[in-house]
Amino acid sequence: MNPQETITTDVLVVGSGIAGLKVSIELAKAGKTVIMSTKTHVCSGSSFYPLKASLGTQVTKDHQDKEVFLQDIEAVSLHMHDKEMAQIYVEEIQDRVQEFPEIGIEPFKLPDDRKACFAEHSRTIYMLRDWDQIRENVKTIFNHYPNISLYEKSAVISLIKTGNKVTGAFLLDHENHLILIHCKAVILATGGFGNLYKHNLNPNDVDGSGHILALEAGASLVNMEFIQFIPGFTAPKYKTLWGEHTLNYCKDFVDEEGISILEKVLPDGLSKQECLEIRSTHGPFTHSLPSKYFDIAMMKEIIRTKSEAGFELVFDEAIYEDQRDFYTIYLNWLKERGINLVTDACKIAPFAHASNGGVKVDSCGRTSVPGLYAIGELAGGIEGANRLGGNSTGSCMVFGKRAAQNCLDYVNNGRLEPLDIQAAIDQLNKSIPKTSEKSITPHQVIEEIRELMWLKANVIRDEKNLTSALKKVTELKASFNMSLHVQNENERKSAFKARNFLLLSEILLKAMLERRESRGAHYREDFPNEDENFQKRLWISLKNKEVTLEFRAKFSKRRIFFPK
Structure with missing residues (x-):
């Protein structure tokens, strides 16, 4: 090239x-x-x-709230965040939201303070749409x-x-x-x-x-x-973002036969309604709250049935009588897309969303x-095991x-x-691997990895499935001769994407295997509890083109005192 x-x-x-x-x-x-x-x-x-x-941004209400906001971040991080970055964020966010118009965004402030996802305290929310x-x-x-x-x-x-x-x-x-x-x-x-x-x-x-x-x-x-996994609609409109707050009006969560899937996994002492109520307060899955069974129930059924059709939410029609902005904005937006939560069969499944x-x-x-x-x-830095x-x-x-x-x-x-x-050209060409005389296509690599990661590195993780997935990635890598595909200009971008997917999936699978505990967004079914021995961050680097992993205990110790 x-x-x-x-x-x-x-x-x-x-x-x-x-x-x-x-x-x-x-x-x-x-x-x-x-x-x-x-x-x-x-x-x-x-x-x-x-x-x-829409998108939301929460900001500090006053000087006193800065410490409270920081405590919220630290509480959900579970010791996985950078304290200095979190403190800087809390100190500067109020000024930065005023600069949205400079980049073409006109946010609007919600009339009342509200708790953001995972937050313990209410504060001012600015919305973008x-x-x-x-x-x-x-x-x-x-x-x-x-x-x-x-x-x-x-x-x-x-x-x-x-x-x-x-x-x-x-x-x-x-x-x-x-x-x-x-x-x-x-x-x-x-x-x-x-x-x-x-x-x-x-x-x-x-x-x-x-x-x-x-x-x-x-x-x-x-x-x-x-990694944040958030339920998304599989029907009536695929990949539409689901609003967790609607669970306040959800009567049940059922499979294709109308049988509640929650009741199969709930432990003694946690009712279906309690689980739904807690789950209505946050979008992403977390091991940290009892609402985890909502997402675990979905993924267990998907693995058991090998079906990706999703599971139906049964809503009370009273949801359309709630006139609070948080509901009307979302429900009107769904209406514009031809979706009615009560009359349509609204099905959801766990979708990959964001990286912490x-x-x-x-x-x-x-x-x-x-x-x-x-x-x-x-x-990476301000966020930890969960993200506010x-x-x-x-x-x-x-x-x-x-x-x-x-x-x-x-x-x-x-x-x-x-x-x-x-020298730069030579280095680029050297970085393009040639593994065999023949090759599967970039499209095959990409689609097989996407299928593999969704089934085996999703909400539920365990050593057996992660190891199996890693073995498959190694096989795909050996079958993909990137050098054959970059010769064709029309295949170049997909060839580099396939190469990136092979390395990135290896990194994620090894990281998930290495953290032998459950913490925040990371849930290991074979290690279902949080373990103090893993109260450290996992760093990843390349050494001689090989992925290396190392647990380190600290990001930074510096503490900032907020000026009044």
Whole structure:
């Protein structure tokens, strides 16, 4: 593979969700040249997933609430978060939500304080919606910044280093031509990896490519086993985001024969209604609450029956009499999509949603590799075993701003390092594995991994299934000759995606096997209890192209005192 052209810029931003938009506009305002690469169109990724009604961000009410907010984060993290990052987030989120209009988003504040998902205390909630209008607003904003160059339908496939610094990247453009980007810094804002799972609540571009780019450049990953699974609709409209608060009006949860699936798994002392009531307070599955049996019941039946049709929620029609905003906004949004919770057979199943872990960064989004940043859902740190509702959106703003400020200093104080283009090309070509003379297709690799991960690395995990899945990934890797597929320009992007899926699935399966306990979003049926011996974070890196895992006890000890 040889590049058709070389383009020079100050900063390459990969991803165009809220984090990517925030950092790009901040850098452009400071006069820096920015190339934004996005796999689909501008305003993409989980931030702009079209089959959800809205996004929320919770903010501190006053100075006293900062400590309370921090306690909420620490309580649900179960010792898996970075304290410094959490404190910075709590200190700065109030100011950052005021900056949403600068990136084309006009949030509205809910009239009453409300508890976000997993939160113990109520606070102010800002809501975001109307994705198409936001996209138009962003295009207008970008027109004011000729120093932002947008590369849509493009994929960054590899980073380039000069010495220990990241100094560029290889990009496949909308015509699958190879482009070399020469820059002073790269900011990854590629989101999570939901698309690694067959059933997920993400657009197709949320595929973990940023994790692999960072890892291969020398950065580390952390907390990768903590993945949010949220029930999503399998019917009447597939992949529509389900609103957990509707369970307050749910009468039962049944299989195709109308038999309650909850009663089969509930322990003594926990009623069906109690389980549903607790489950109505949070979207993602967690081992930390008795409501876990709701999701476990679904997955057990899916594994037993090998059916992915989902399970029906039986609703009380009184749900349509509740005039609170939290209900009317969601129910009206469903109505616009032709969904009625009472008259339609509404079925759900566990869908992969968001990653609580990711690339290890500091409070400015810096990785351990000079010139390389990671922000948004891609970054690991503020969240732990569980994630507070609204913090994902807010983190994009807080750490997008901080990354832009730090990157600005880095770019201003550094030079554009000279690039040995031929050496970079040779390194790229060496990274393309050739395992056999024949090859299964990239599509086969991708689809088999997605099926495998959804069935064996979902809500319920155990050594037998995880080991079996890992063996299958190894077999797929041996059967896939990537070098045959990159010769065809039309297969290049899918070939790199297949290669990334092979490595990323290996990483996740090994991480899930290594954490031999249950904690937050990670549930091991063969180790069903939390174990203090695993009160540490699992770091992942590549050494000589091999995945290495290491438990480490601490992120950072620094504590910040909130100014009054």
